Amino acid sequence: MLFVLWYQFEPEHAHQVLELWKHFKFPSDVNVLQRYLLIGRHMSVAVFEAPDERSILKITAPFSSYGVAHVVPAMTLEEAIKTV
Numbered sequence: 001m002l003f004v005l006w007y008q009f010e011p012e013h014a015h016q017v018l019e020l021w022k023h024f025k026f027p028s029d030v031n032v033l034q035r036y037l038l039i040g041r042h043m044s045v046a047v048f049e050a051p052d053e054r055s056i057l058k059i060t061a062p063f064s065s066y067g068v069a070h071v072v073p074a075m076t077l078e079e080a081i082k083t084v
Helices: 011-023 053-063 077-083
Strands: 002-009 031-038 043-049 067-074
Touching: 002 011, 002 053, 011 053, 053 067
Parallel strands: none
Antiparallel strands: 002 043, 002 067, 031 043
């Protein structure tokens, strides 16, 4: 299943968050498609495939003391158009 994670962190934690991302290892069952830092927004975004919601907890828990993680299932627009 495809997921989008956006993680909003406090500006004073920017260095810690970037260091954590630098060394963070995603679970082996997660396929990361792309990661982004939203410049000037104190947010990072990751697009990934995971088999279930348990993987999400493994990804978000290490960051929980620095900000708030939001995760939603997603699908491509092309896929959505076919289902309408």
